[in-house]
Amino acid sequence: MKICCPHCGKEYTVKRETLRNRSSTVTIPCPNCQEKILLHPSLAAGAGETDRTSGHGRQSKGNALMTGDALKQRIFKTLKDLPPMPQVVQKARKVLADPNSSFSDLAKVIESDQGIVTRVLKMANSPYYGLSGNVSSVKHASIVLGTKTLMELLDLACSSEILGQTLEGYDLAAGDLWMHSLAVANGSQLIARRVNPSLELDAFSAGLIHDVGKIILDPYILERKAKFRSFASQRRDTFLAAEKDILGFDHAELASEVCERWQIPRHIVMAIRYHHDPAPSGKDMLSHIVHLADAAAIMSGIGAGIDGMLYAINNDAMGLLRLKEDDLFDIMGQIACYVEKTTQQA
Ligand SMILES: [Fe+2]
Ligand SMILES: [Fe+2]
Numbered sequence: 001m002k003i004c005c006p007h008c009g010k011e012y013t014v015k016r017e018t019l020r021n022r023s024s025t026v027t028i029p030c031p032n033c034q035e036k037i038l039l040h041p042s043l044a045a046g047a048g049e050t051d052r053t054s055g056h057g058r059q060s061k062g063n064a065l066m067t068g069d070a071l072k073q074r075i076f077k078t079l080k081d082l083p084p085m086p087q088v089v090q091k092a093r094k095v096l097a098d099p100n101s102s103f104s105d106l107a108k109v110i111e112s113d114q115g116i117v118t119r120v121l122k123m124a125n126s127p128y129y130g131l132s133g134n135v136s137s138v139k140h141a142s143i144v145l146g147t148k149t150l151m152e153l154l155d156l157a158c159s160s161e162i163l164g165q166t167l168e169g170y171d172l173a174a175g176d177l178w179m180h181s182l183a184v185a186n187g188s189q190l191i192a193r194r195v196n197p198s199l200e201l202d203a204f205s206a207g208l209i210h211d212v213g214k215i216i217l218d219p220y221i222l223e224r225k226a227k228f229r230s231f232a233s234q235r236r237d238t239f240l241a242a243e244k245d246i247l248g249f250d251h252a253e254l255a256s257e258v259c260e261r262w263q264i265p266r267h268i269v270m271a272i273r274y275h276h277d278p279a280p281s282g283k284d285m286l287s288h289i290v291h292l293a294d295a296a297a298i299m300s301g302i303g304a305g306i307d308g309m310l311y312a313i314n315n316d317a318m319g320l321l322r323l324k325e326d327d328l329f330d331i332m333g334q335i336a337c338y339v340e341k342t343t344q345q346a
Pocket of ligand 2: 180184210211294
């Protein structure tokens with residue numbers, strides 16, 4: 001099977017046997033850039049429903065058809081296979097919320113994890129952040145870029161591995177979900193900057209992880225691919241509707257429950273929960289922002305996979321955020337540029 005390093009973009013062929021009989025994520029070093037690549041056991045799928053090992057533990061034929069709460073409970077029990085958001089992000093958020101903290105306090109927290117330091121510096125030196133090759137330490141990056149941008153880079157560094165995976169169930173090649181997530185993070189940030197600048201950082205974080213539920217659900221979608229295909233051929237409805245119909249819940253609902261367990265702040269969890277349909281959130285601004293950014297990324301054709309074929313845009317979101325059609329086109333142009341520049345090597 002083909003895999004693509006989420007850090008340098010190099011493609012490799014890995015034997016499926018590497019993942020056979022594994023119950024948890026396998027880590028291999030990228031032969032090109034030496035960064036860690038996480039291989040989810042679900043990548044080994046393809047042997048058929050009865051003997052495949054999913055990313056959430058070995059499933060029997062009977063379990064493969066579980067739905068609703070039973071399936072959800074099973075997923076929660078086996079979530080240990082999915083790396084949670086690193087502790088360093090939670091600690092950094094606390095430092096940032098403290099008005100007495102300094103540049104060096106945030107740098108110290110980040111420097112406690114060397115793997116993350118390498119990735120933060122790589123992103124800081126990407127053409128988008130404009131410091132090509134000139135930033136050599138986290139402290140230096142915090143002074144040149146400011147703490148908000150450094151927090152943004154930390155979010156990116158911590159999620160690149162998990163979001164870079166291939167999702168066969170969703171028809172997403174390696175790197176597709178990563179690019180989509182980058183686009184929604186940047187789009188959410190740009191919208192927040194126009195309507196409520198105090199939400200900028202949270203909008204970026206929420207946009208970045210809004211589709212994390214797809215990573216969790218992918219093995220279960222893959223097992224039921226035939227059902228999803230027949231749903232799509234019989235009904236003109238969204239992929240989200242197919243998830244609800246076939247699994248009993250969708251990736252947004254599942255992700256919000258998982259993010260609560262990861263102790264992600266509640267307002268970010270809410271935006272993840274309602275990113276496909278912000279109406280039930282009331283007039284929650286962050287939910288509407290992430291929804292429109294998601295729509296902008298999908299309309300731009302950035303990493304949507306099977307989920308982007310039909311997408312229901314909430315009619316009231318533009319009005320609530322006081323955005324015009326031209327604003328959305330402008331955002332679409334900017335996110336395409338952001339994705340291109342952040343994924344380029346310095
Ligand atoms: Fe989604
Ligand atoms: Fe999305």
